[in-house]
Amino acid sequence: MVVNSIFNESGILITIALIMVPVLVGALLAYSKAIQVLKELNTKHKIKEFQKRIESLSEEEINELKQRQEELEFRLADNELSGKHLPKDKRGLINKIEQIEELRFIDRKKKSIPRPSVDPRLAKLILWFLGTATFWLLFGTTVGEYLGIKFVVPDADHYSWLSFGRLRPVHTNAVFWGWSSLAMLGLAYYVVPRVSNVPIFSVKQGYWTLFLVNITVITGSLFLMTGINNGGGEYREYIWPVMLLFGIAIIITLNNFLKTIARRKTKEIYVSNWYIVAALMFVVVIAIVAYWPTWQIGLGETIVQGYYMHQGVGMWFMLFTLGLMYYYLPQQLNKPIYSYSLGILAFWAQIIFYTLIGTHHFIFSAIPWWLQTVAIVGSAGMVIPVIAGTTNFLMTFKGSWHKVSNSYTLPFYLIGIIFYFTGSLQGTAEAFRYTNLLWHFTDFTVAHSHLTMYGIIAFMLWAFIYTIVPRLTGKEPPQSTVGAHFWLALIGLMFYTVPLMIGASIRGLMWMDAKPFIDSVSMMAPYWLWRAIGGSLMWLSHILFAYNFYKMVFQKEEIKIPDSPQEILRLREQLEKQQTT
Amino acid sequence: MEFFNNHRKLFTTALFMFVALTIIVALKPAINNQENNSPLPNAEPLNKVEMAGKKVYISEGCVACHTQQVRNVEMDEVWGKRPGIAADYANIRRTDFWRNTATLMGTERTGPDLTNVGNRQPSLAWNLLHLYQPRAVVKESIMPAYPWLFEIKDSVGVEDVEVIVPEEYRKTDKGKVVATQKVLDLVAYLQSLKQTPLTNESDNPEFLYKKKKEPEFLKEKVGSLDGKALYASNCQSCHQANGEGLKGAFPPLKGSSIVLGDDLELLVSIIMLGYDARPEYAVMNAVGKDNGLTPEEITAIINHEKTSWGNDAQTVSTEEVKKIVEFIELTSGK
Structure with missing residues (x-):
């Protein structure tokens, strides 16, 4: 292949176009933010000038001003019509008076709206899920960050437990089963009973799931670091006895959700519950197929591996998170989802096409050619659910775009949705035979999995967490650190993925040209450095996220002297009660 | 629709679809594959x-x-x-x-x-x-x-x-x-880890996406092969990019009497069949034979070695090397 000709390949052009989308949206968001900040600075400056002028006013000028003030302040007594009686708001129509006293550097975003109260026992369970998820995010990405550094400094340490081969699966599994899965489950414990309009069947069973999933990740990580793994299939590195705990945890929650849905007070089953229950059922099937300990000889293992790794991603993480999106997005925008039927179409299309695409990780390998072709066709079919989903979410946004700039949660939603479009279609483009030739086995795959598992799943989960936790605890995170979290994560992700994709493309071309392999290693060095830099920004953003989470849960409430009539009266009542008893 | 409002029907249908597709794209092909393939007759199992x-x-x-x-x-x-x-x-x-x-x-x-x-x-x-x-x-x-x-x-x-x-x-x-x-x-x-050859080499599956063949007249040019790249792929990991080798493990080629000398037969045979004449260094394997180097490639490597790192010896022609390679292949019983 001639170097210039890669730009004639449709798969490559599609990918480039797709990557431009989040870059442009990010730039647009940054631009409007910058304009806003500039304006505020300008105003501040004018005020300073004005203050200087005031200080130098002469006596005469002051007198003149005073006189004019008196004239201007002349008022009617305002009681010409109402008489001398004091006004009263007998029906309590005037509420929540806010005053603006000073210039703000950071735009004040909308506070979350108080919702009907959640059973405090359930709220506590959800917070446990999200709290442990946050821990695994920090743990998993700290490991990931260290792995990224090892590409640049391979001799950073010489401990067997921390060597690259053992640590890599620790990173991937911790963010999959620890962070993403726990966060998803916790968020679903809010959605499922809420849209069924009944309390959750059992809070206690929820704790079992929480406990078992955490045990899975702890023991799994320890096993991997001591060198005990399942034999090399990606994301299938935990041995089956460990993964069995995860399976049991999922079955418990599946049962819990099904019993809740069975007792629902609504006639319909809201589409969120379709996605969530389906994801729980499917992941059990996937785990049984992949982990059943008596089969998979030779290439059988490879075929199952292709199926497992992609169903894990698409039928567990993606399907589940989409289900959450169908609840939280309309909720946060305070309007119904644009089209319920598009959601249903996407649901069935996802099942039909996604199930087929597993083996596209082994194109040109020794697995049957027809199976590879089915996988490529299935990957192309994924355009249907992805476009249906994206359209649905964006059309729900339509008419509410102004809300994005004064909300601290909506930017997370927006970026999640955009990456859903970009990342998923990029996957389709990667499955074509030519693009596979160029990118397979390179770091392009790593970039792609971060665009999706991070750009889509993590951003969406953050959106949901920032939406729901203030409602559960009544405490808001500091807006400045939420903003910093968002920007560091987004910019970090772009620094991580874009150089990696460029370097990987060059590497693929070098391999096609039969250049010495080691030359393709030294060529990657600067791109690996960029990856480590981007990774560091992402990692930093997670620390901020953990801080925000802490603030949302544990922040001490300001001691407030009551000033509303209700509060004063209630306190007085309490006081009287205490005195009488 | 009533169907969508009945959780039993809805979820059973979704599960059924997923399991059915799973059987088609994963279970059946995997079982088929593990039952209908046996190792090549000349494949050696791991000891x-x-x-x-x-x-x-x-x-x-x-x-x-x-x-x-x-x-x-x-x-x-x-x-x-x-x-x-x-x-x-x-x-x-x-x-x-x-x-x-x-x-x-x-x-x-x-x-x-x-x-x-x-x-x-x-x-x-x-x-x-x-x-x-x-x-x-x-x-x-x-x-x-x-x-x-x-x-x-x-x-x-x-x-x-x-x-x-x-x-x-x-x-x-x-x-x-x-x-x-x-x-x-x-x-x-x-x-x-060695690829087992098929008993009949003509059964080898084809490599796809071949590069366009260079026109014949270009092939005539001997210099078109990159000796440096070939050296990097085949020799460099032991003899190093600077030709100095590693003390106590791999001998230097820089200033080596064999590389600079006139005994082309010895040099070609070392590349083709390996070398174990010097106890202070590790055994060299049959790089040329194992990696299937052609006389043209060997010539390019030899000429790179003879003219790099301060080495300054007469280069050799493909014809000379070809003769020796043919002779070696005859005598080494291939």
């Missing part, structure tokens, strides 16, 4: 030591960066003589009840493919040093070092295999670096 080595390979997670699959595309031809087929993997069963089958096909080539590494790099000394500290032999390598597979001993026993490590890569100056059984097993496994 006990090699199997132990494979377990080290698995537990260290080597598969994170090394693939073991030759795809049927031309760019993969450097990793094996023919594309991999299902039979190549048919002999691989579950590691044990607790751990799954390890075909180790992998999905990342951060490092090179290892399907045929037993032919490409069979040297024990090179492999041990490379595992102790990859950068001692390949400066640009980013592979992790595995010092925990080695022991430091005061004296080397009769059975012990010592690894000579260049001064700058030693962790302590005391003691001798000795290979443990684990790393010897691992190297035995790596040395066992």
Whole structure:
């Protein structure tokens, strides 16, 4: 292949176009933010000038001003019509008076709206899920960050437990089963009973799931670091006895959700519950197929591996998170989802096409050619659910775009949705035979999995967490650190993925040209450095996220002297009660 | 629709669809594959030591960066003589009840493919040093070092295999670096990784996406082969990019009497068949034969060696080399 000709390949052009989308949206968001900040600075400056002028006013000028003030302040007594009686708001129509006293550097975003109260026992369970998820995010990405550094400094340490081969699966599994899965489950414990309009069947069973999933990740990580793994299939590195705990945890929650849905007070089953229950059922099937300990000889293992790794991603993480999106997005925008039927179409299309695409990780390998072709066709079919989903979410946004700039949660939603479009279609483009030739086995795959598992799943989960936790605890995170979290994560992700994709493309071309392999290693060095830099920004953003989470849960409430009539009266009542008893 | 409002019907239907598709795209093809493929008749199963080595390979997670699959595309031809087929993997069963089958096909080539590494790099000394500290032999390598597979001993026993490590890569100056059984097993496994040839070579599946063939008149030019790149792919990991080799392991080519001398037959035969005449250095394997180098490629390598790093000797022609190669192939009983 001639170097210039890669730009004639449709798969490559599609990918480039797709990557431009989040870059442009990010730039647009940054631009409007910058304009806003500039304006505020300008105003501040004018005020300073004005203050200087005031200080130098002469006596005469002051007198003149005073006189004019008196004239201007002349008022009617305002009681010409109402008489001398004091006004009263007998029906309590005037509420929540806010005053603006000073210039703000950071735009004040909308506070979350108080919702009907959640059973405090359930709220506590959800917070446990999200709290442990946050821990695994920090743990998993700290490991990931260290792995990224090892590409640049391979001799950073010489401990067997921390060597690259053992640590890599620790990173991937911790963010999959620890962070993403726990966060998803916790968020679903809010959605499922809420849209069924009944309390959750059992809070206690929820704790079992929480406990078992955490045990899975702890023991799994320890096993991997001591060198005990399942034999090399990606994301299938935990041995089956460990993964069995995860399976049991999922079955418990599946049962819990099904019993809740069975007792629902609504006639319909809201589409969120379709996605969530389906994801729980499917992941059990996937785990049984992949982990059943008596089969998979030779290439059988490879075929199952292709199926497992992609169903894990698409039928567990993606399907589940989409289900959450169908609840939280309309909720946060305070309007119904644009089209319920598009959601249903996407649901069935996802099942039909996604199930087929597993083996596209082994194109040109020794697995049957027809199976590879089915996988490529299935990957192309994924355009249907992805476009249906994206359209649905964006059309729900339509008419509410102004809300994005004064909300601290909506930017997370927006970026999640955009990456859903970009990342998923990029996957389709990667499955074509030519693009596979160029990118397979390179770091392009790593970039792609971060665009999706991070750009889509993590951003969406953050959106949901920032939406729901203030409602559960009544405490808001500091807006400045939420903003910093968002920007560091987004910019970090772009620094991580874009150089990696460029370097990987060059590497693929070098391999096609039969250049010495080691030359393709030294060529990657600067791109690996960029990856480590981007990774560091992402990692930093997670620390901020953990801080925000802490603030949302544990922040001490300001001691407030009551000033509303209700509060004063209630306190007085309490006081009287205490005195009488 | 009533159907959508009945959770039993709805969820059962979704589950049924998913399971049915799972059977079609995963269960059936996988079972079909494991029942209808048997290993090639001339394939050698792993012996006990090699199997132990494979377990080290698995537990260290080597598969994170090394693939073991030759795809049927031309760019993969450097990793094996023919594309991999299902039979190549048919002999691989579950590691044990607790751990799954390890075909180790992998999905990342951060490092090179290892399907045929037993032919490409069979040297024990090179492999041990490379595992102790990859950068001692390949400066640009980013592979992790595995010092925990080695022991430091005061004296080397009769059975012990010592690894000579260049001064700058030693962790302590005391003691001798000795290979443990684990790393010897691992190297035995790596040395066992050789592509089994098909009994009838014309059955080899074709490599796809071939480069456009160069027009004949261009082929005439001998200089069109890049001796430096060929040297990098075939010789550099031992003799190093600067031609100085590694003290105590791999001899220098810079100023070497064999490289600079007139005995072309000796030089070609060393490249083709390997060399073990000097006890102070490690055994050299049959690089030319193992890697299937053509007379044109050997000529390019020889001329690169004769004219680089201050070497300044008469270059040779393809014809001369071709004759010697043909003679060697005749006498070495191929």
